[in-house]
Amino acid sequence: MATSRFAVIAGAGAGTGAALARRFAQKYPVFLLARSSASYDTTVEEIKSTGGQAYGVPADISSAQGVKMAFEEIEQKVGKDASCAVALFNASARPAWKPFLDLTEEDFDASYAISGKGAFHFSQATIPLLLRAAKQDQSEHPPTLIFTGATAALRGSANLAAFAPAKFAGRALAQSLAREFGPQGVHVAHVIVDGIIDLPGSKELLKDAGPNAKLDPNAIADSYWYLHSQPPSAFTQELDLRPHSEKW
Amino acid sequence: MATSRFAVIAGAGAGTGAALARRFAQKYPVFLLARSSASYDTTVEEIKSTGGQAYGVPADISSAQGVKMAFEEIEQKVGKDASCAVALFNASARPAWKPFLDLTEEDFDASYAISGKGAFHFSQATIPLLLRAAKQDQSEHPPTLIFTGATAALRGSANLAAFAPAKFAGRALAQSLAREFGPQGVHVAHVIVDGIIDLPGSKELLKDAGPNAKLDPNAIADSYWYLHSQPPSAFTQELDLRPHSEKW
Amino acid sequence: MATSRFAVIAGAGAGTGAALARRFAQKYPVFLLARSSASYDTTVEEIKSTGGQAYGVPADISSAQGVKMAFEEIEQKVGKDASCAVALFNASARPAWKPFLDLTEEDFDASYAISGKGAFHFSQATIPLLLRAAKQDQSEHPPTLIFTGATAALRGSANLAAFAPAKFAGRALAQSLAREFGPQGVHVAHVIVDGIIDLPGSKELLKDAGPNAKLDPNAIADSYWYLHSQPPSAFTQELDLRPHSEKW
Amino acid sequence: MATSRFAVIAGAGAGTGAALARRFAQKYPVFLLARSSASYDTTVEEIKSTGGQAYGVPADISSAQGVKMAFEEIEQKVGKDASCAVALFNASARPAWKPFLDLTEEDFDASYAISGKGAFHFSQATIPLLLRAAKQDQSEHPPTLIFTGATAALRGSANLAAFAPAKFAGRALAQSLAREFGPQGVHVAHVIVDGIIDLPGSKELLKDAGPNAKLDPNAIADSYWYLHSQPPSAFTQELDLRPHSEKW
Numbered sequence: 001m002a003t004s005r006f007a008v009i010a011g012a013g014a015g016t017g018a019a020l021a022r023r024f025a026q027k028y029p030v031f032l033l034a035r036s037s038a039s040y041d042t043t044v045e046e047i048k049s050t051g052g053q054a055y056g057v058p059a060d061i062s063s064a065q066g067v068k069m070a071f072e073e074i075e076q077k078v079g080k081d082a083s084c085a086v087a088l089f090n091a092s093a094r095p096a097w098k099p100f101l102d103l104t105e106e107d108f109d110a111s112y113a114i115s116g117k118g119a120f121h122f123s124q125a126t127i128p129l130l131l132r133a134a135k136q137d138q139s140e141h142p143p144t145l146i147f148t149g150a151t152a153a154l155r156g157s158a159n160l161a162a163f164a165p166a167k168f169a170g171r172a173l174a175q176s177l178a179r180e181f182g183p184q185g186v187h188v189a190h191v192i193v194d195g196i197i198d199l200p201g202s203k204e205l206l207k208d209a210g211p212n213a214k215l216d217p218n219a220i221a222d223s224y225w226y227l228h229s230q231p232p233s234a235f236t237q238e239l240d241l242r243p244h245s246e247k248w
Numbered sequence: 249m250a251t252s253r254f255a256v257i258a259g260a261g262a263g264t265g266a267a268l269a270r271r272f273a274q275k276y277p278v279f280l281l282a283r284s285s286a287s288y289d290t291t292v293e294e295i296k297s298t299g300g301q302a303y304g305v306p307a308d309i310s311s312a313q314g315v316k317m318a319f320e321e322i323e324q325k326v327g328k329d330a331s332c333a334v335a336l337f338n339a340s341a342r343p344a345w346k347p348f349l350d351l352t353e354e355d356f357d358a359s360y361a362i363s364g365k366g367a368f369h370f371s372q373a374t375i376p377l378l379l380r381a382a383k384q385d386q387s388e389h390p391p392t393l394i395f396t397g398a399t400a401a402l403r404g405s406a407n408l409a410a411f412a413p414a415k416f417a418g419r420a421l422a423q424s425l426a427r428e429f430g431p432q433g434v435h436v437a438h439v440i441v442d443g444i445i446d447l448p449g450s451k452e453l454l455k456d457a458g459p460n461a462k463l464d465p466n467a468i469a470d471s472y473w474y475l476h477s478q479p480p481s482a483f484t485q486e487l488d489l490r491p492h493s494e495k496w
Numbered sequence: 497m498a499t500s501r502f503a504v505i506a507g508a509g510a511g512t513g514a515a516l517a518r519r520f521a522q523k524y525p526v527f528l529l530a531r532s533s534a535s536y537d538t539t540v541e542e543i544k545s546t547g548g549q550a551y552g553v554p555a556d557i558s559s560a561q562g563v564k565m566a567f568e569e570i571e572q573k574v575g576k577d578a579s580c581a582v583a584l585f586n587a588s589a590r591p592a593w594k595p596f597l598d599l600t601e602e603d604f605d606a607s608y609a610i611s612g613k614g615a616f617h618f619s620q621a622t623i624p625l626l627l628r629a630a631k632q633d634q635s636e637h638p639p640t641l642i643f644t645g646a647t648a649a650l651r652g653s654a655n656l657a658a659f660a661p662a663k664f665a666g667r668a669l670a671q672s673l674a675r676e677f678g679p680q681g682v683h684v685a686h687v688i689v690d691g692i693i694d695l696p697g698s699k700e701l702l703k704d705a706g707p708n709a710k711l712d713p714n715a716i717a718d719s720y721w722y723l724h725s726q727p728p729s730a731f732t733q734e735l736d737l738r739p740h741s742e743k744w
Numbered sequence: 745m746a747t748s749r750f751a752v753i754a755g756a757g758a759g760t761g762a763a764l765a766r767r768f769a770q771k772y773p774v775f776l777l778a779r780s781s782a783s784y785d786t787t788v789e790e791i792k793s794t795g796g797q798a799y800g801v802p803a804d805i806s807s808a809q810g811v812k813m814a815f816e817e818i819e820q821k822v823g824k825d826a827s828c829a830v831a832l833f834n835a836s837a838r839p840a841w842k843p844f845l846d847l848t849e850e851d852f853d854a855s856y857a858i859s860g861k862g863a864f865h866f867s868q869a870t871i872p873l874l875l876r877a878a879k880q881d882q883s884e885h886p887p888t889l890i891f892t893g894a895t896a897a898l899r900g901s902a903n904l905a906a907f908a909p910a911k912f913a914g915r916a917l918a919q920s921l922a923r924e925f926g927p928q929g930v931h932v933a934h935v936i937v938d939g940i941i942d943l944p945g946s947k948e949l950l951k952d953a954g955p956n957a958k959l960d961p962n963a964i965a966d967s968y969w970y971l972h973s974q975p976p977s978a979f980t981q982e983l984d985l986r987p988h989s990e991k992w
Contacts, residue, residue, distance in 0.1 A: 064353050099428070100371070100372070100375065100424070100425060100428055100429075101372065101375060101376065103368075103372075105312050105365075105368070105369075108364075108365065108368050109365075112360065112364060112365075112417075116356075116360060116364070116413055116417070117353075117356065117357075120351075120353070120356050120409075120410075120413075121353075123348070124348070124349065124351075127348065127349060128349065142988070152420075155423060156419075156420045156421065156422070156423025156424030156425075156426075156427065157423075157424055157427055158424065158427040158428035159424075159428065160424055161368075161371075161420075161421055161424035161425060161428070162368075164420040164421070164423070164424050165364055165368075165416075165417035165418070165420040165421045165424075166417065167420070168413075168416035168417050168419060168420035169360070169364070169413035169414065169416050169417045169420075170413070171404075171416060172400075172404045172409075172412040172413040172415070172416035172417075173404065173409055173412070173413045174404070175403060175404025175405075175412070176348070176404030176405055176406065176407075176408055176409035176412050176413075177348060177404075177409060178404075179404065179405055179406040179991075179992070180347070180348055180406035180407065180409070181348075182988040182989065182990075183988060183989040185988060187988065198977065211976075212975070212976040212977040213977075214977065215977055215978050216975065216977040216978060219974065219975050219977050219978035220978055222974075222978075223974070223978060223980065226970045230963065230966075230967070231956070231960065231963050232955075232956040232987070232988040232989075233942065233956040233957075233958065233959055233960040233963050233987050233988070234959050234960060234963035234964055234966075234967060234985045234986070234987070235985070235986060235987070235988050236967065236983045236984055236985055237984050237986070238983070238984060239980045239982070239983035239984075240980055240981050240982060240983075241978045241979070241980055242978070242979060242981070243976070243977050243978070243979070244886070244926040244927060244929060244931065244976040244977070244979050245926065245927045245976075246926075247923075248923070390740070427743075427744070430740040430741065430742075431740060431741045433740060435740065446729065459728075460727070460728040460729040461729075462729065463729055463730050464727065464729040464730060467726065467727050467729050467730035468730055470726075470730075471726070471730060471732065474722045478715065478718075478719070479708070479712065479715050480707075480708040480739070480740040480741075481694065481708040481709075481710065481711055481712040481715050481739050481740070482711050482712060482715035482716055482718075482719060482737045482738070482739065483737070483738060483739070483740050484719065484735045484736055484737055485736050485738070486735070486736060487732045487734070487735035487736075488732055488733050488734060488735075489730045489731070489732055490730070490731060490733070491728070491729050491730065491731070492638070492678040492679060492681060492683065492728040492729070492731050493678065493679040493728075494678075495675075496675070560849050595924070596867070596868070596871065596920070596921060596924055596925075597868065597871060597872065599864075599868075601808050601861075601864070601865075604860075604861065604864050605861075608856065608860060608861075608913070612852075612856060612860070612909055612913070613849075613852065613853075613856075616847075616849070616852050616905075616906075616909075617849075619844070619905075620844070620845065620847075623844065623845060624845065648916075651919060652915075652916045652917065652918070652919025652920030652921075652922075652923065653919075653920055653923055654920065654923040654924035655920075655924065656920055657864075657867075657916075657917055657920035657921060657924070658864075660916040660917070660919070660920050661860055661864075661912075661913035661914070661916040661917045661920075662913065663916070664909075664912035664913050664915060664916035665856070665860070665909035665910065665912050665913045665916075666909070667900075667912060668896075668899075668900045668905075668908040668909040668911070668912035668913075669900065669905055669908070669909045670900070671899060671900025671901075671908070672844070672900030672901055672902065672903075672904055672905035672908050672909075673844060673900075673905060674900075675900065675901055675902040676843070676844055676902035676903065676905070677844075
């Protein structure tokens with residue numbers, strides 16, 4: 001592979017993940033991480049067919065070993081000296097909407113395994129590669145680590161007592177890393193995605209709410225790209241994204 | 249044991265935990281949970297010697313099994329029909345102040361095991377007993393579940409990337425439970441303790457900062473008691489506590 | 497007047513203001529400020545009839561001159577050397593619930609005149625008297641300045657574009673003063689009152705919501721008193737108060 | 745003037761204001777409002793010399809009459825049916841850094857006159873023109889109203905008790921308008937500018953802090969442009985901008 005900088009996306013399934021992959025593949029070779037190759041195969045093919053470079057890497061992001069193996073596979077492709085331009089942590093467990101007393105320890109762990117532990121492992125794997133980029137050619141966009149958050153990263157809710165703690169944890173991690181690695185030239189940001197994402201699976205939701213009542217995944221991806229393009233003199237640490245008609 | 253309502257404190261070691269135990273023992277039999285009996289033995293004796301009822305229960309709060317065993321021990325003392333007046337989650341891992349790339353998975357897990365999972369297990373064990381109290385005599389103070397938070401529950405910091413996510417998680421849990429169980433009569437609150445606590449171990453800190461530059465554990469305990477005493481028409485969900493001279 | 501410390505309440509009308517006056521009159525002579533004496537006459541009589549000291553002072557809190565005249569009148573009663581134990585800023589304009597384009601400049605000014613300018617004038621008048629108390633006998637409760645906030649101090653809302661800015665401003669003032677005067681021994685706090693207050697005028701609201709669905713003014717007053725009673729080692733800067741069944 | 749959409753900037757002086765004007769003049773005729781023409785003359789000339797359309801309008805933004813006159817002057821240029829593509833409220837009083845008891849009523853009013861009242865008047869003048877744009881050709885960027893905020897919009901500080909309330913008020917206004925006019929297709933956003941802006945007047949500040957320790961006004965302008973370019977399916981209501989090395 002000729003290029004020295006790559007992008008990596010955890011949670012690169014359908015929807016936002018695929019849109020992020022397509023967007024960042026316009027400039028970088030993109031590695032798509034997901035538990036199952038079914039999540040990313042179509043996107044990888046689509047990117048390749050339009051002239052981009054994309055690689056699927058099956059990975060259990062919640063385990064140190066799983067993340068280690070994935071990045072070894074990436075290293076084999078990009079070489080030992082490659083650096084990371086963009087790392088996007090877009091993985092998330094599915095919220096367990098349940099009364100608190102019905103939640104099992106497994107429910108609680110499942111959210112945390114991704115948004116807490118997974119985010120931690122992914123950050124530990126990518127930050128050294130982002131720091132490497134920060135020490136190189138300053139004419140490039142600053143290396144960027146972005147976490148996908150949710151409304152549940154800002155407020156707890158009844159019946160959301162497993163999901164909200166994990167999303168809060170991810171936001172705290174993003175803030176901590178921004179404060180530590182910003183001065184070293186790595187841009188760390190957190191995006192609050194607040195609303196329903198417009199996907200085949202959400203077709204029936206908000207049907208009568210008029211146009212633009214759901215978040216277009218490509219618009220989300222454009223905002224991530226914008227964050228990546230910000231120069232070090234004016235980094236955004238957090239922004240929200242929601243449909244214009246969303247109540248909040 | 250004659251009384252039908254008890255208080256239980258996780259993290260009932262020296263400092264705030266001991267002060268909470270003494271304060272709530274003025275009205276309720278108090279169960280002190282800590283990993284090691286060395287943490288609570290002195291406090292238990294002190295309470296007994298002044299006419300209160302106190303019981304130490306060794307417990308690994310981070311494990312479902314550990315919490316289960318502790319509450320079985322409590323049930324043996326209070327009987328199957330006793331209800332819980334007050335449950336205080338005051339346990340916390342020691343913050344691992346380390347550059348992010350020096351953090352181990354164990355560091356990250358250690359914070360979460362207490363402030364995340366421990367808080368979850370403790371809440372699942374106590375909420376049924378708090379709900380039982382809520383259905384009884386309304387002349388008593390509303391049953392109350394309070395979590396001890398920290399500045400790190402509000403903002404991430406460089407070198408605090410293991411601790412902050414766990415404390416954020418605890419705050420999210422408190423908010424979620426307040427929204428779910430407030431309408432059922434259980435008062436769930438979260439206290440941001442922001443500052444150095446005045447303990448033998450913190451004697452050398454802020455020595456020249458004048459009086460009241462550190463948090464008196466008894467003053468903290470008074471605020472927890474005050475929260476417990478609030479009627480259902482005016483519950484506080486969150487308050488901060490800091491020395492008058494603290495910068496923040 | 498024999499006592500050297502007094503309490504003063506701006507916005508001492510019916511409801512919360514009256515409850516605050518009754519509560520603080522249990523320890524201090526209380527001055528009740530309101531635009532019209534009709535707002536406080538009953539409360540003043542009630543306090544006197546139960547052995548307390550209460551004085552009504554008509555005041556236009558939104559004008560520097562109005563506040564100056566009111567505090568001259570207070571000084572005539574308490575003497576030149578008296579100090580202030582408690583200053584409560586409970587005044588508020590009535591929210592103008594209107595579409596933004598229907599708001600007049602007068603609407604916008606009316607909110608700000610109280611929650612912004614009024615709070616500023618009241619603080620400038622009381623802080624010197626609170627600082628005087630802070631330099632005296634440390635066995636007393638720390639002198640305390642409390643602002644009554646609202647949900648609109650935390651978030652803007654459609655149709656609330658005149659009221660929310662003014663309430664935000666009051667919260668900013670409280671934070672600024674807490675940071676400046678806490679180190680000098682004055683306790684400055686801000687209370688988010690979130691919900692409907694249980695008053696004759698709100699009888700028809702939430703009629704079917706069960707008991708305790710509205711805020712009892714006396715419970716609010718108890719929380720203000722509790723803030724006043726906190727020692728300098730553990731001040732609360734902000735707390736929220738809402739009925740247990742409130743959605744938020 | 746041939747075009748039907750224009751941009752208007754209040755606070756179009758040197759620094760951020762000028763950068764905003766240059767940036768938006770790449771697409772729209774831009775009206776620059778400032779109290780004195782000295783603030784914008786150079787920028788207007790610069791834009792014209794590079795082929796853009798720019799017009800200076802002297803305006804006292806703090807008065808209803810001043811804003812009215814300015815928009816009448818704009819209407820004479822753009823015609824009665826023109827609509828507004830972008831309205832930027834970038835005006836701000838200079839912070840009065842003073843101990844609270846040294847603040848005069850004039851200090852307090854001066855902050856509010858701009859960030860409170862000025863923002864109100866500007867919004868009332870521009871929203872009808874933005875709504876007009878929202879009803880037209882949907883292929884254009886959604887009409888956008890952006891407020892420049894500051895750290896003082898998020899937290900009060902000692903010695904900043906006049907400035908912070910005004911900046912909080914501006915943030916509340918932005919939130920209220922976003923919730924009211926987002927559903928009608930107008931994008932309302934608030935930008936927290938946190939750090940020192942790199943200007944001739946700030947040359948001596950942070951001299952030894954390395955490159956990019958101050959905010960580049962052009963980078964700020966790019967972020968405002970980005971906000972304007974967001975489609976209605978994914979609006980950002982608030983973002984922060986700070987130099988990568990800023991402590992916060």
